[in-house]
Amino acid sequence: MKGKKQALSRLMYVSGLWVFLNYLSRGNLAVFNYHRIRPDSLEFRTAFDDAVFGPNRSEFKRQLIWLKRNTHLVTEAELLEVLYEGKAMPRNAVLITFDDGYRDNFDLAFPLLKELNIPAIFFIPTLLIDERQLGWWDTIAYLVKKSKKSSIRFRGRNFDIESHPREAIRFFQEIMKSEKAGSTECMLEELSQVCEVEMPGIEEINSELMTWDNLRELASHGMALGTHTHSHRVLSTLEPNEQKEEMIKSKRILEETIGKKVNSIAYPVGNYAHIDLHTHKVAKECGFRLGFSFNTGINRWEKITPLDIRRTSAPNTLHRLVATYFFPKIFT
Ligand SMILES: [Zn+2]
Numbered sequence: 154m155k156g157k158k159q160a161l162s163r164l165m166y167v168s169g170l171w172v173f174l175n176y177l178s179r180g181n182l183a184v185f186n187y188h189r190i191r192p193d194s195l196e197f198r199t200a201f202d203d204a205v206f207g208p209n210r211s212e213f214k215r216q217l218i219w220l221k222r223n224t225h226l227v228t229e230a231e232l233l234e235v236l237y238e239g240k241a242m243p244r245n246a247v248l249i250t251f252d253d254g255y256r257d258n259f260d261l262a263f264p265l266l267k268e269l270n271i272p273a274i275f276f277i278p279t280l281l282i283d284e285r286q287l288g289w290w291d292t293i294a295y296l297v298k299k300s301k302k303s304s305i306r307f308r309g310r311n312f313d314i315e316s317h318p319r320e321a322i323r324f325f326q327e328i329m330k331s332e333k334a335g336s337t338e339c340m341l342e343e344l345s346q347v348c349e350v351e352m353p354g355i356e357e358i359n360s361e362l363m364t365w366d367n368l369r370e371l372a373s374h375g376m377a378l379g380t381h382t383h384s385h386r387v388l389s390t391l392e393p394n395e396q397k398e399e400m401i402k403s404k405r406i407l408e409e410t411i412g413k414k415v416n417s418i419a420y421p422v423g424n425y426a427h428i429d430l431h432t433h434k435v436a437k438e439c440g441f442r443l444g445f446s447f448n449t450g451i452n453r454w455e456k457i458t459p460l461d462i463r464r465t466s467a468p469n470t471l472h473r474l475v476a477t478y479f480f481p482k483i484f485t
Pocket of ligand 1 (some may be wrong): 252253381384421422
């Protein structure tokens with residue numbers, strides 16, 4: 154199936170079928186999401202979560218050039234004008250977003266965005282930047298990958314982390330996404346003990362995350378900053394008052410840092426299972442005007458709910474990006 158999709162997306166790109174599809178997609182807003190950009194080096198390896206890496210730098214540049222030529226790349230300000238002030242809806246609109254505040258966003262992506270004059274919104278979990286902490290998904294991957302043990306026992310279950318590290322990583326990440334926050338508070342420390350691996354040190358953490366200075370520089374070059382909550386805990390695992398605290402705190406910290414109003418939020422992890430009935434209401438009460446989910450799909454301009462805008466994960470290659478732009482649910 155994977156091979157067929159690859160072949161199909163390549164065919165769509167090479168055949169030029171996308172020119173016709175682009176005509177049919179005039180009334181859409183597609184929002185692409187990136188987490189990390191890989192360096193071009195084939196030797197590149199990470200001690201952290203492989204799953205959050207997207208295209209390498211060269212492939213990202215090819216994607217940007219195609220998007221710039223064939224779509225209308227919108228800014229956050231333009232999106233606000235269309236959704237709140239009745240400005241005409243641009244045709245073939247695409248918005249680029251980045252989540253989680255990784256250092257490679259600044260080192261690899263930002264210079265290309267600047268060079269090509271392309272806007273983006275960067276969603277920042279403020280606690281991670283402020284207190285120099287890696288997200289729970291990266292810490293889990295780090296502990297499992299660094300462990301010298303062949304298997305571990307965790308909460309009554311055995312995991313063969315030597316042969317199947319990815320399965321174990323995914324299992325622990327799933328616990329963080331679905332269990333109430335109170336029950337997972339000590340999970341990373343427990344995992345560190347059973348894996349017999351110390352938590353990542355400050356130098357390793359600093360090499361992965363942007364600094365406040367990096368973020369100020371992004372903002373001063375026209376990039377929008379949005380919040381990704383304070384701690385990046387999954388909102389559905391929190392009570393409504395805790396969700397509010399997460400949103401208000403991160404909004405205030407970001408606004409103080411960049412000296413600009415923060416209008417946008419991306420809900421952490423962000424599928425419908427990761428928010429609850431209160432989330433959109435709380436986001437509105439906190440003063441957010443745009444809210445981004447991770448529900449894959451296309452947004453039709455006339456049907457957009459501003460606090461529930463769909464985003465699609467950007468694939469690693471250009472032809473796959475083009476196919477995903479038209480058929481996100483099939484090619485993601
Ligand atoms: Zn995130």
